[in-house]
Amino acid sequence: MNRKQFFLSIILASVIGGLIAIAGVNLLSPATKVANFEEKQNTSFVNWLKDDKFSIPDGINFVASASQVTPAVVHIKSTVTMESSRRGGNPLEEFFEFRYPDNGRQSPPREGRSSGSGVIISEDGYVVTNNHVIENAKDISITLHDNTNYEAKVIGTDPTTDLALLKIEANNLPFVPFGDSDQTQVGEWVLAVGNPFDLTSTVTAGIVSAKARNIGILRSESNNNLQIESFIQTDAVVNRGNSGGALVNLSGELIGINTAIASQTGVFSGYAFAVPSSIVKKVMDDLLEYGAVQRGLLGVSIQDVSPEFEEYLGKDLGVSQGVYVAGVNEGSGGEEAGLQEGDIIVGIDGTETNTVSKLQEMVARKRPGDEVDVKFLRDGKEREVTATLKNISGTTKIVKKEEPKVVGFESVTFKDLDLTLQRRLDVDGGAMIDDIDNEKWEEAGAREGFIVTHVGRTKVQNAEDLKRELGKNKGEEVMVLGIYPNGQKSYFEIELDK
Numbered sequence: 001m002n003r004k005q006f007f008l009s010i011i012l013a014s015v016i017g018g019l020i021a022i023a024g025v026n027l028l029s030p031a032t033k034v035a036n037f038e039e040k041q042n043t044s045f046v047n048w049l050k051d052d053k054f055s056i057p058d059g060i061n062f063v064a065s066a067s068q069v070t071p072a073v074v075h076i077k078s079t080v081t082m083e084s085s086r087r088g089g090n091p092l093e094e095f096f097e098f099r100y101p102d103n104g105r106q107s108p109p110r111e112g113r114s115s116g117s118g119v120i121i122s123e124d125g126y127v128v129t130n131n132h133v134i135e136n137a138k139d140i141s142i143t144l145h146d147n148t149n150y151e152a153k154v155i156g157t158d159p160t161t162d163l164a165l166l167k168i169e170a171n172n173l174p175f176v177p178f179g180d181s182d183q184t185q186v187g188e189w190v191l192a193v194g195n196p197f198d199l200t201s202t203v204t205a206g207i208v209s210a211k212a213r214n215i216g217i218l219r220s221e222s223n224n225n226l227q228i229e230s231f232i233q234t235d236a237v238v239n240r241g242n243s244g245g246a247l248v249n250l251s252g253e254l255i256g257i258n259t260a261i262a263s264q265t266g267v268f269s270g271y272a273f274a275v276p277s278s279i280v281k282k283v284m285d286d287l288l289e290y291g292a293v294q295r296g297l298l299g300v301s302i303q304d305v306s307p308e309f310e311e312y313l314g315k316d317l318g319v320s321q322g323v324y325v326a327g328v329n330e331g332s333g334g335e336e337a338g339l340q341e342g343d344i345i346v347g348i349d350g351t352e353t354n355t356v357s358k359l360q361e362m363v364a365r366k367r368p369g370d371e372v373d374v375k376f377l378r379d380g381k382e383r384e385v386t387a388t389l390k391n392i393s394g395t396t397k398i399v400k401k402e403e404p405k406v407v408g409f410e411s412v413t414f415k416d417l418d419l420t421l422q423r424r425l426d427v428d429g430g431a432m433i434d435d436i437d438n439e440k441w442e443e444a445g446a447r448e449g450f451i452v453t454h455v456g457r458t459k460v461q462n463a464e465d466l467k468r469e470l471g472k473n474k475g476e477e478v479m480v481l482g483i484y485p486n487g488q489k490s491y492f493e494i495e496l497d498k
Contacts (some may be wrong), residue, residue, distance in 0.1 A: 059251070065191055066203045068252035071096040071145040071174040072120040073193045074164075075200050075243055076152070078137035078488075080114050117194035117245030118142065118166065119254060120175040121284065123166040125150075128284055129244030129485055130259055131157045134164055136485040138449060142168050145201060156287030156401060159420060160226045160287040160295070161279055161364070162218055162259055165287040176246055179253025182230065182351075184208055192258055192272065194245025206236030206272075214357040215273060217260055226295060226392070230361035231273035232256045238272035247274040256280070282365050291401025296366035296389030297376070299332020300325050300339060304356050318380050321354040322346045323378075331394050335445035337374065337387035346382075347375035363389065369396035407463045409470050410497055413436040417451060425483055427453055429461035445492030446480070455483040474498055 116133030120126070127142060134140055140152040150168035157164040184190075185208065192204045210233040215264055218227035235245065238258050247256035252498055256274030263269040286293045305322040317324070322344040328335045339345075345353055349372055353359040366372060368391040375384045390396055404416040413435040422428065430453045452460050455469045456479055470478070475498035481491040 008094075011013045016273065025321075030482065060189060062189075062205055064190060064248065065248055065250045065252040066193070069176055069191065069193050069246055070201050070203060072176045073145070073195075073201065074118045074120060074127060075143040075195045075198075076127075076244060077141050077143070078114045078134050079139040080112050080136050084177060088415060090246050095404070115195065115198055115241055116243045117241065117258070119244070119246045120173050121178070121254070122175055123171065123173050123174060125170040125364050126155070126284075126288070127152065127166040127168065128257060128280060129164050129166060130257065131159050131162045131164045133244045134166070135159075136449075140166065142166070143200075144173075154411070156291050156293075157420075158283050159424075160218065160293070161228050161275060161283055162258065163275060163280060163283045165284055176248065176252065176254045176282050177257045178277050179249055180276045181255045184211070184232065184249065184255050184276075186210060190234055190255065191248050191250070192234065192235055192238050192242060192245060192274075193248065194238070194242035194258060196237075196239035198241060201370065202242075205238040206234045209233040209235050209271070209406055211276075212355055212358040212361060213273060214355070217334065224286070226297075228279060228360050228364045230276060230279070230357040230364075231259065232276050234272050234274065235270055236272060237268050239268050240266070242272075254280070276361065277366055279361060286367075290398060292399055293393065294367040294398055296368045297332070298334045298339075298363055298372070298387060298389060298390065299329040299416045299454040300334040300412055301327035301329075302345070302356050302359065305344060317344060319344060319346075319377060323353055323356055323359045324462040333389050334374075337385040339376065339385070341376065342378070344372060344377040346377060347373075349373050368398065392422040406434060407465055407467045408467065409467045410441065412441050412446065414452070414466055416462045421451075421485065425451070425485070425487060427451070429453070429459065429465075430482065431460055431463040431466040441494060444494040445490075446494070447484075449485055450482055450490070451484065452480055452482040455479070470496060 035107045045064050045073050092482055093451070114133065114137065116129060118127040118129035121128050134154065140148045142152045152166040152168050152171060155165040155167050184203055188208045190206060194202060196202055213231040213233045214229040215231065216229065218229055230257065232247065236247070240262055242258045246254055247258050256276045257280050258272060258274045260273045261268055262271040283293055303324045303326050305317055305319060305324050309324065325339055325341055325343040325345065327341055328339055337340070345359060347353055348359060348362040351362055353362060363372065366389050368389055370389050371386050372389060373384060373386050377381065388396065391399060404418060406413060406415045412432040412433060415434045417430040417432055420431065430451045433446060433448050433450045433452065436446055452462060452466055454476055455466065455473070458469055460466045460469065474496050477493055477495040479491055483489045
């Protein structure tokens with residue numbers, strides 16, 4: 001027998017011996033009877049996943065983040081005005097676009113309910129949400145995770161980013177700490193927490209699909225082209241009612257406020273968008289400190305560089321990405337820094353800005369008077385300048401929110417109309433009915449929230465102007481014309497006391 005045959009004989013003998021040992025154990029061991037499926041499953045190979053060696057890595061475990069964040073996400077319900085349906089028509093009313101509330105054909109806008117989400121960001125009751133969740137709201141209530149209810153006060157709003165800051169009178173509340181959305185990467189796991197379809201405290205998971213996404217939903221005349229859209233895109237399921245809710249990373253940090261979905265049906269179809277925390281934190285700080293957002297502006301008209309834009313210009317820009325300067329406002333920070341039409345901005349403060357949305361996001365973090373380093377291309381050469389940002393008025397002053405003046409007349413309270421609402425409704429001046437404690441006015445058709453723009457043919461500039469005009473007509477019947485916050489025009493007639 002040679003050496004090779006010897007080793008083969010040893011291996012074969014070992015295998016045969018092992019098989020005999022296993023057979024003997026099976027024959028001699030009594031069969032174990034399994035009485036239920038739990039025991040069956042405990043004896044299956046899948047149970048190995050429960051072993052420490054096969055535990056889910058902490059980095060992709062959603063449980064810790066969900067349990068930390070859910071108690072700090074609230075349910076927001078608000079009362080809003082809705083346009084009533086018409087049951088008839090008056091040619092004069094149709095022509096002048098005013099509707100008489102008490103003629104049997106048209107009643108004032110009825111009240112509706114709006115529902116959304118919010119995120120507690122401090123233990124003393126400050127809540128961030130979307131502006132569209134509470135816009136035109138008459139009353140706002142907030143329900144916590146434990147079903148406790150509070151009335152909320154609006155501290156401030158910013159339609160240009162669709163954000164709002166609310167306050168409830170409570171302490172020692174759980175809150176979600178801000179994370180750094182700049183560090184969030186495409187492909188990273190995230191959780192969306194909110195109240196879709198009034199299903200409270202719903203948690204869904206997905207990944208970051210894209211960053212600095214502009215979908216054009218905030219464009220409006222009232223925003224004066226100051227809207228900031230640089231959304232985080234995610235495939236975490238978001239639906240109606242999630243607006244204002246939290247987008248968090250797996251550390252339980254707030255990296256965005258869920259705001260919108262892209263869908264042909266009105267329900268989630270794979271694309272959701274959140275305002276990044278870099279913008280949220282700045283806006284919330286502004287509203288807390290000043291009551292109004294401090295927007296620093298570079299003062300340039302800009303356009304994304306693209307093949308289509310090059311074709312429109314009829315020239316080769318020499319780059320495939322960047323932000324083209326289409327114009328520079330006179331006296332702006334951009335002009336003072338030396339920016340010119342035709343420059344291509346490629347960076348702000350060391351961060352690449354290949355799109356308009358990214359550039360706007362970077363500048364939106366600043367206040368008037370702050371400086372930014374602008375990297376740009378001119379004639380193919382890279383240059384860099386430092387620009388001082390200015391506000392919309394062309395100065396570096398901080399603008400504080402002014403409380404509207406309130407006046408009373410015949411137990412009806414009127415207040416000045418803020419500029420944001422004036423721009424949105426396209427009215428110049430006006431006074432809003434803030435409170436009615438007079439049955440005669442209510443019977444005449446006056447409603448809280450109605451904005452008085454005219455008394456007869458006389459235009460109303462503000463609350464004091466309205467009081468003065470009503471005072472001139474004591475003892476007479478006057479026609480009060482105006483508009484509701486939802487845009488519906490109306491009027492009523494009231495006989496004033498002598």
